Structures are given as C-alpha cells and as structure tokens.
Amino acid sequence: MNTSIPKASPLARLALAIALVLGLFAVGSLVVPGQAQALEVTQCTAAPNEDGGNQILGGAETRITWRGQAAEDESVSSIVLTMPEGLQFDADGVKVTGLDELDRVELNAQITIPGDGTMHIDFPEPAPAGLSFLVETYGATFPTEGGTFTVSTQITDADGTVSDLGPSSEIQVAGLSKSEQISSWLEGQEWVQAWNSNRFLHMFFDxxxxxxxxxxxxxxxxxxxxxxxxxxxxxxxxxxxxxxxxxxxxxxxxxxxxxxxxxxxxxxxxxxxxxxxxxxxxxxxxxxxxxxxxxxxxxxxxxxxxxxxxxxxxxxxxxxxxxxxxxxxxxxxxxxxxxxxxxxxxxxxxxxxxxxxxxxxxxxxxxxxxxxxxxxxxxxxxxxxxxxxxxxxxxxxxxxxxxxxxxxxxxxxxxxKKSSKKGKGLFGKSSSSDKGSWTPATDGTSTKLEVKQPDYF
CATH class of the missing domain: 1.10.3720.10 (MetI-like)
Structure with missing residues (x-):
C-alpha cells in the first residue's frame, strides 16, 4: 500500500519562510552583542565674518561651534576633534562647556593642541552620562582660498572604548580675492594700525x-x-x-x-x-x-x-x-x-x-x-x-x-596760436583779410557796422 505525503500549499511555504527568517534574526541578536549608542554630533558651524554679509570668509577670524550629545548611559572621558586642514587656531581661544539641559556643568577640561591639526579635550574625571558638550573655538581662521571643510570627532568613554564618529556637516567657506588678501595683510601692519588710529585718516583714507x-x-x-x-x-x-x-x-x-x-x-x-x-x-x-x-x-x-x-x-x-x-x-x-x-x-x-x-x-x-x-x-x-x-x-x-x-x-x-598767426600780415601787422574784420571809412563819412547771421538754408 503506497502512501503519499501531501504537498504544502504556497501560503504554507511562505509562512514557513517568514518563521525561519525571524528565528535566524533572533538567534543573531543573542549571539552578536548590541553596540552602545555613541555620542551624537548635533552641530558644527562657523560664524559669518563678512562685513555686511552672511558669508564665512577665509583669511579672517571666525568662531567655530561644535556641539555633541552623549547617550543617557554614556560617560565621556575625552574628545578629539580633527580640525579642517589649514585652519589656524589656538588653545587659548577654545572654550568647553558642559550642559545638562539648561544647567551648566563644570568640566575642568584640559585642552592640548599637538600641532597635527587635532584638538584634544581631556576631562580629569569622566563627564556625567547623557551630558551635552559645547566646544567654541574663537579666533579661528580658515585658509584664504576657501573651500568645503568638516570636523571629525573621536571620543573615549569611561571604559576606555574609542569611537570614531566620522566627519561633521560641511562648512562652506568663501575664498578671499587678491585685494581682500592684501587688505587682510595690511590690517596686521603696524604702520596701518598707527595710521588708522587717527580718526580722520581712518574715516577718509583707510x-x-x-x-x-x-x-x-x-x-x-x-x-x-x-x-x-x-x-x-x-x-x-x-x-x-x-x-x-x-x-x-x-x-x-x-x-x-x-x-x-x-x-x-x-x-x-x-x-x-x-x-x-x-x-x-x-x-x-x-x-x-x-x-x-x-x-x-x-x-x-x-x-x-x-x-x-x-x-x-x-x-x-x-x-x-x-x-x-x-x-x-x-x-x-x-x-x-x-x-x-x-x-x-x-x-x-x-x-x-x-x-x-x-x-x-x-x-x-x-x-x-x-x-x-x-x-x-x-x-x-x-x-x-x-x-x-x-x-x-x-x-x-x-x-x-x-x-x-x-x-x-x-x-x-x-x-x-593758429588764429593769431592767421591774423598777422606782413611785418606782424593785422591783415585786412582777417575774417570778421571791419575797417572804418577813410573819407570822413560815418559808417555803420552790420552783423548778419549767415543764411545757410
């Protein structure tokens, strides 16, 4: 006696496939540990420095603002910012602030500039979890040729885990023309500063x-x-x-x-x-x-x-x-x-x-x-x-x-000169043929000078 196994319907096969995929996903989630949520860069901008405009100009000082938000269970011990290539900045112009919603948190951050284009911000004690970080770099100067720049971020948490957050949003910087570069150079000259110290000279001849x-x-x-x-x-x-x-x-x-x-x-x-x-x-x-x-x-x-x-x-x-x-x-x-x-x-x-x-x-x-x-x-x-x-x-x-x-x-x-030469006759005397000349009568009779407009038409 032959027995046959009934074939599964297409609907049953689809349900079996979905169940298999869900099972594999569940097993994978148990085997692979979930990664902790890293700090999120929420802002990276530069302040406009154009006179009367809203552009960011290279070759002129500006302020770069970087803001990051740590996860609720994340405690940060250090932040390394890779600044744009060619950016000129100094540690004295960097200000680091911790924000817990609207409250400021004292961090006592130690800032070092190794000279390789990075900024190291170290905290003596790991910052409280879930803290928001505000890093302001004053007196920063982008390259005069301008371009598109980003700031890359790397953080180290309290456990020593290093996370690379990659580049930030782009900062568009307008390049300086030759005249603007010369003007920027002149601003740093002592004689120009002395010249402009006089109010009149500065107002009219800057x-x-x-x-x-x-x-x-x-x-x-x-x-x-x-x-x-x-x-x-x-x-x-x-x-x-x-x-x-x-x-x-x-x-x-x-x-x-x-x-x-x-x-x-x-x-x-x-x-x-x-x-x-x-x-x-x-x-x-x-x-x-x-x-x-x-x-x-x-x-x-x-x-x-x-x-x-x-x-x-x-x-x-x-x-x-x-x-x-x-x-x-x-x-x-x-x-x-x-x-x-x-x-x-x-x-x-x-x-x-x-x-x-x-x-x-x-x-x-x-x-x-x-x-x-x-x-x-x-x-x-x-x-x-x-x-x-x-x-x-x-x-x-x-x-x-x-x-x-x-x-x-x-x-x-x-x-x-030409008119005077044409009006001279022999021996320097005035010629009677001079245009517009008039000679009175010599017979004693009176004469009348008559001036008429030329009748050309």
Missing part, C-alpha cells in the same frame, strides 16, 4: 578699505564709461540736427528746436532722470535701466551740443559759403564739404568739455539704482560706515577728467 574698494568701484566705473560711450555719440548726432533746425528759415522748426533746448537746459538733469525712471513706468513703458540711463544722458547732452554746434557754424565767415556757391556747389554740398568740417574743428575743445561734464553726470544715475561708480561706493560705505570708498570713486573720476582737461587746454592753446 588703506585696508582702499584696497578692497578698488575692484568693486572699478565695476561701476566700467558701467559709467559704457554709458558715456553710447550716450555721447548719440548726443552728437541729435545735437547737430537740432543745431540745423535752430538755424532753419522755417519758423516751426526753429521754434521746436528752441523750445526743446531751452527746456532741457533750464531744468536740472536730476529732475529729468526722475521723470524718465519713475514717470515712464506709470505709463506702462518699461525700459532696461542701463538703456534708459544712456537715453536720458544723451537727450540732456544733445541740448548743450546743439548750442555748441550752432556757435561753431556761425563762427565760419559767410564769405566761404558764398565762395563755395560761386564755384557751383549746392547748399548741402557747401555745408558738408566746407562749413561743417571747419565748424567741428573749432568746437572740439568745447565738445571735450561737454564730454567731461557728461561723464561726471553719470553719478546722478546712482539715485535710481544703476550700479555705476558712485552706487558701488555707496553700497560699500553703507556696509562699513566709512567714507573711504567715496574717495576711491573720486579717484576713478579724476583718472578720466584730469587727462581730458589737459588735452582740452592744449587744444585751446593750439587753436589760439
């Missing part, structure tokens, strides 16, 4: 701030130059067209040009900037700040250039216009080939003065938030409470204005 302000203000200086490079050529074109309109025979054209020139020249540029930057958005017209700044500066400068060009054109002797017409040249040809080239040469010094004025007036754009020279200086001054950045900004203006002023003076001197 060497450390001069070094750090130059790169930032230079960015605004480039912006100001960009505005001038775009606005001045545009102002030349519009100003010249306005000058032609002001000399036109047509009354409406003269009236429109005169009205525009008088309004622009009769109102402050600061007011014009405010109208453009705050009035246009109210009308739904939104223009990029840089582009709008260029437009406002150009529209203001063209009114002054209009009068410069008009005076230059009217300074040309009317006889040259008539001579060109007698040679068969049309009025436009005469203007383009004869009158305008001479007029431009005559007004170059005055145009240069207007260019200098336009460059200096870019500082007014700081009032509407354009990051030009003054705006960068203003930002640094607000963060440091020192006027030195404004002095640096003034130097950037002088770098451009002083050479241009010297060039203008030389051009004016050269123009005067």
């Amino acid at each position: 060497p450390t701030l001069i070094v750090t302000s130059i790169p930032s203000v230079a960015q605004g200086w480039v912006t100001a130059l960009g505005i001038v490079i775009i606005a001045f050529p545009l102002a030349i074109v519009v100003g010249f067209l306005l000058a032609l309109l002001r000399m036109s025979k047509l009354l409406p054209l003269r009236a429109i040009a005169s009205l525009y020139v008088n309004i622009v020249r009769g109102t402050p540029m600061f007011l014009q900037i405010y109208i453009a930057f705050f009035g246009l958005p109210l009308l739904g017209v939104n223009v990029d700040n840089f582009a709008l700044g260029c437009i406002v500066m150009a529209l203001n400068s063209c009114a002054y250039l209009c009068e410069i060009f008009r005076a230059g054109i009217q300074s040309i002797n009317k006889g040259q216009f008539e001579a060109a017409r007698s040679l068969g040249m049309s009025a436009p040809q005469t203007m383009l080939s004869v009158i305008i080239p001479q007029a431009f040469r005559n007004v170059i010094p005055t145009m240069t003065n207007e260019l200098i004025t336009l460059y200096k007036d870019t500082s007014l754009l700081a009032a509407v938030g354009i990051m030009e020279t003054v705006m960068y200086a203003k930002t640094i001054t607000a963060a440091t409470g020192n006027i030195t950045p404004y002095i640096v900004a003034a130097l950037f203006y002088l770098v451009v204005t002083l050479p241009m002023t010297a060039i203008t003076r030389r051009m004016e001197t050269g123009s005067t």
Whole structure:
C-alpha cells in the first residue's frame, strides 16, 4: 500500500519562510552583542565674518561651534576633534562647556593642541552620562582660498572604548580675492594700525578699505564709461540736427528746436532722470535701466551740443559759403564739404568739455539704482560706515577728467596760436583779410557796422 505525503500549499511555504527568517534574526541578536549608542554630533558651524554679509570668509577670524550629545548611559572621558586642514587656531581661544539641559556643568577640561591639526579635550574625571558638550573655538581662521571643510570627532568613554564618529556637516567657506588678501595683510601692519588710529585718516583714507574698494568701484566705473560711450555719440548726432533746425528759415522748426533746448537746459538733469525712471513706468513703458540711463544722458547732452554746434557754424565767415556757391556747389554740398568740417574743428575743445561734464553726470544715475561708480561706493560705505570708498570713486573720476582737461587746454592753446598767426600780415601787422574784420571809412563819412547771421538754408 503506497502512501503519499501531501504537498504544502504556497501560503504554507511562505509562512514557513517568514518563521525561519525571524528565528535566524533572533538567534543573531543573542549571539552578536548590541553596540552602545555613541555620542551624537548635533552641530558644527562657523560664524559669518563678512562685513555686511552672511558669508564665512577665509583669511579672517571666525568662531567655530561644535556641539555633541552623549547617550543617557554614556560617560565621556575625552574628545578629539580633527580640525579642517589649514585652519589656524589656538588653545587659548577654545572654550568647553558642559550642559545638562539648561544647567551648566563644570568640566575642568584640559585642552592640548599637538600641532597635527587635532584638538584634544581631556576631562580629569569622566563627564556625567547623557551630558551635552559645547566646544567654541574663537579666533579661528580658515585658509584664504576657501573651500568645503568638516570636523571629525573621536571620543573615549569611561571604559576606555574609542569611537570614531566620522566627519561633521560641511562648512562652506568663501575664498578671499587678491585685494581682500592684501587688505587682510595690511590690517596686521603696524604702520596701518598707527595710521588708522587717527580718526580722520581712518574715516577718509583707510588703506585696508582702499584696497578692497578698488575692484568693486572699478565695476561701476566700467558701467559709467559704457554709458558715456553710447550716450555721447548719440548726443552728437541729435545735437547737430537740432543745431540745423535752430538755424532753419522755417519758423516751426526753429521754434521746436528752441523750445526743446531751452527746456532741457533750464531744468536740472536730476529732475529729468526722475521723470524718465519713475514717470515712464506709470505709463506702462518699461525700459532696461542701463538703456534708459544712456537715453536720458544723451537727450540732456544733445541740448548743450546743439548750442555748441550752432556757435561753431556761425563762427565760419559767410564769405566761404558764398565762395563755395560761386564755384557751383549746392547748399548741402557747401555745408558738408566746407562749413561743417571747419565748424567741428573749432568746437572740439568745447565738445571735450561737454564730454567731461557728461561723464561726471553719470553719478546722478546712482539715485535710481544703476550700479555705476558712485552706487558701488555707496553700497560699500553703507556696509562699513566709512567714507573711504567715496574717495576711491573720486579717484576713478579724476583718472578720466584730469587727462581730458589737459588735452582740452592744449587744444585751446593750439587753436589760439593758429588764429593769431592767421591774423598777422606782413611785418606782424593785422591783415585786412582777417575774417570778421571791419575797417572804418577813410573819407570822413560815418559808417555803420552790420552783423548778419549767415543764411545757410
């Protein structure tokens, strides 16, 4: 008689497998002893040391705060902190505090710095179990190049068991630029400290701030130059067209040009900037700040250039216009080939003065938030409470204005010498052919000097 063993159902086999796994886990828990809960690092941070910011900068002193919480049944006898590579710190700047909830516990910790980048904190007697440890390192300085840093922790409990807790959370440190490194070096120089001990010198000519302000203000200086490079050529074109309109025979054209020139020249540029930057958005017209700044500066400068060009054109002797017409040249040809080239040469010094004025007036754009020279200086001054950045900004203006002023003076001197030479005849006497000359009648009759504006159009 054959007997057969019934096969187990799939559900029964699954239950058997689960029971087997649970049994093995229970046996393993009896064989392998449970590890005691080690100290937990709850905080590892560095205090921001950026002036007016929240960054952690390398090369400048900061405070590193490390906090660890021991288990309820864990008594710690020593803590070894492996500090970030390149960190400069001293045992005198380390403070160790024990905290039992809100109560401070005196630990009498002995701190040693072997010089290998570690900090050894030893307790004469093991700390009470479950204690929280606070280690503050004052005057610590991260490497100037910055980077990402961690603090590794190793503890020894009362039984002599050593536990390696590994690295802490990362500390992001911003590197110092070359100017900031130089400034940091200057701060330690005795002559700089003596210089800054004088309140006036420190407030207006702080060497450390001069070094750090130059790169930032230079960015605004480039912006100001960009505005001038775009606005001045545009102002030349519009100003010249306005000058032609002001000399036109047509009354409406003269009236429109005169009205525009008088309004622009009769109102402050600061007011014009405010109208453009705050009035246009109210009308739904939104223009990029840089582009709008260029437009406002150009529209203001063209009114002054209009009068410069008009005076230059009217300074040309009317006889040259008539001579060109007698040679068969049309009025436009005469203007383009004869009158305008001479007029431009005559007004170059005055145009240069207007260019200098336009460059200096870019500082007014700081009032509407354009990051030009003054705006960068203003930002640094607000963060440091020192006027030195404004002095640096003034130097950037002088770098451009002083050479241009010297060039203008030389051009004016050269123009005067040429005019005096042209006005001299034989034996140094004034020539009767001098433009604009007038000779009274020699027959005793009275004469009347009549001055007429050249009729070019």
